[in-house]
Amino acid sequence: MKRTTLIIGILALGAVFSSCKKFLDVEPKTNLSEEQLFTSEPGFQQALSGVYGQLASNSLYGDNLSMGFVSALAQNYSPINTQSEVKLQETQNMNYTSTEVIGYTNAIWSAGYSSIAAANKIIINTEKNRSVLNNDSYALLRGEALALRAFLHFDLLRMFGPEYTEGANLKAIPYKKDVNENANPPAVTADVVKFALADLKEAEALLLPADPIVTSDLRTRRNKLNYYGVKALEARIKLYSGDKAGAAAAANVVISSTKYEFVTEAAAGVVSSGLVVRDRLYFNEQIFMIRVRDILPTVQRYFRFRGGVGETLTRTAANFNTLYETVSGGGGTDIRYRFRLEEEAGNKFPSKFWQASTATTPITDKLLDQYVPGIRLAEMYYILAEAASTPAIGVGYLNTVRLNRGLSNLATTITAATLKAEITKEYQKEFYAEGQLFFYYKRIKSTRMQFGPSMAQEQYVLPIPSAELQFNPNYAN
Numbered sequence: 001m002k003r004t005t006l007i008i009g010i011l012a013l014g015a016v017f018s019s020c021k022k023f024l025d026v027e028p029k030t031n032l033s034e035e036q037l038f039t040s041e042p043g044f045q046q047a048l049s050g051v052y053g054q055l056a057s058n059s060l061y062g063d064n065l066s067m068g069f070v071s072a073l074a075q076n077y078s079p080i081n082t083q084s085e086v087k088l089q090e091t092q093n094m095n096y097t098s099t100e101v102i103g104y105t106n107a108i109w110s111a112g113y114s115s116i117a118a119a120n121k122i123i124i125n126t127e128k129n130r131s132v133l134n135n136d137s138y139a140l141l142r143g144e145a146l147a148l149r150a151f152l153h154f155d156l157l158r159m160f161g162p163e164y165t166e167g168a169n170l171k172a173i174p175y176k177k178d179v180n181e182n183a184n185p186p187a188v189t190a191d192v193v194k195f196a197l198a199d200l201k202e203a204e205a206l207l208l209p210a211d212p213i214v215t216s217d218l219r220t221r222r223n224k225l226n227y228y229g230v231k232a233l234e235a236r237i238k239l240y241s242g243d244k245a246g247a248a249a250a251a252n253v254v255i256s257s258t259k260y261e262f263v264t265e266a267a268a269g270v271v272s273s274g275l276v277v278r279d280r281l282y283f284n285e286q287i288f289m290i291r292v293r294d295i296l297p298t299v300q301r302y303f304r305f306r307g308g309v310g311e312t313l314t315r316t317a318a319n320f321n322t323l324y325e326t327v328s329g330g331g332g333t334d335i336r337y338r339f340r341l342e343e344e345a346g347n348k349f350p351s352k353f354w355q356a357s358t359a360t361t362p363i364t365d366k367l368l369d370q371y372v373p374g375i376r377l378a379e380m381y382y383i384l385a386e387a388a389s390t391p392a393i394g395v396g397y398l399n400t401v402r403l404n405r406g407l408s409n410l411a412t413t414i415t416a417a418t419l420k421a422e423i424t425k426e427y428q429k430e431f432y433a434e435g436q437l438f439f440y441y442k443r444i445k446s447t448r449m450q451f452g453p454s455m456a457q458e459q460y461v462l463p464i465p466s467a468e469l470q471f472n473p474n475y476a477n
Contacts, residue, residue, distance in 0.1 A: 222288065223290065
């Protein structure tokens with residue numbers, strides 16, 4: 001008998017905590033049962049590490065929700081050769097009934113809810129077994145798990161739910177706070193946002209006094225959904241729901257912390273001893289990043305040439321010139337254009353995730369070849385620009401990013417319409433091959449994506465997996 005993808009994910013969770021198999025990808029392996037796992041702080045830590053490991057899987061941010069599926073939806077790549085091993089042509093054509101797209105959406109839905117179920121296990125057991133945790137451990141473990149639950153639900157909403165302003169009261173996705181096989185009713189869009197913000201509010205209260213990132217330890221907390229990651233996610237969600245003032249307030253908390261600095265041109269373009277050791281990730285700008293230990297095979301499969309442009313995920317040189325406005329907009333000085341594109345076999349390809357490293361380079365020290373961005377500093381400035389009370393104020397925030405990317409200032413006499421267009425250009429440049437652009441187009445209800453066809457609004461809503469619809473009767477009501 002078939003089951004929904006959600007139920008499959010929850011059943012997988014039970015296997016995880018009894019044998020720690022691939023779902024959580026925890027190292028070192030353990031044979032602890034679930035009951036044993038949550039009787040000590042190391043067990044809790046191991047469970048939380050497993051959730052981060054699942055985020056790094058190809059089904060989620062190690063591929064589909066970063067450089068792969070969602071970036072292909074955003075038309076970041078030209079249509080590829082149908083004979084290529086990289087199968088994203090139907091995705092780029094937005095053929096949502098194709099086997100290809102259905103396979104990706106099923107994987108995202110299943111892995112997303114499996115990860116949510118794992119986070120819920122941690123949340124539930126921090127109360128059930130509170131006595132085995134000291135105050136700081138309780139705050140960090142519970143706070144991060146709550147934040148991860150909000151993070152995952154929000155991205156599932158952005159993919160499978162309606163756009164907020166016209167779909168706030170329409171059914172979207174279930175917001176799971178328990179771990180069972182029951183088919184939860186889908187919450188309406190506004191309630192998913194409300195539940196996510198409530199989780200973030202509790203996470204903030206827990207993390208503010210306990211998170212080392214607030215007082216000192218910045219580096220080791222970037223790959224955790226830390227206190228500032230919670231505030232950045234709050235800003236992202238509030239902007240999505242139209243609360244510009246709330247979004248700006250949350251973004252300002254991140255920026256005013258002075259914890260994060262823009263990459264320098266020297267770091268972004270450095271070449272040492274004949275090896276390119278550039279910081280293409282812009283490490284110091286990362287508010288939250290996801291460690292993907294085995295990212296190299298995916299990067300090689302997607303972005304290195306094997307005989308021609310039709311064999312890899314890229315766009316033409318002319319397209320990149322258009323994207324970065326190298327002729328009309330002064331984009332030839334943009335460090336994203338100068339140092340994040342490489343050339344091979346006479347063709348350009350994106351190298352954001354392609355890092356060169358040796359045992360003695362800063363790349364290895366910072367593990368820049370093992371991360372994908374979750375939330376970065378530039379987005380906080382874009383949020384402030386969009387939320388500003390006047391175009392003159394908004395362009396000031398936008399110019400901060402532009403200057404740090406090697407571009408000249410835009411005029412402060414800019415109109416609201418031009419500011420909006422310039423913000424869009426920045427999202428297109430900044431989040432190329434990173435997974436955020438499709439969601440931005442959806443939020444602003446764009447009628448056309450750059451390099452793509454005209455868009456109907458329903459094309460921004462991916463179909464919920466048929467198994468979920470078939471075996472969750474709540475969608476039919």
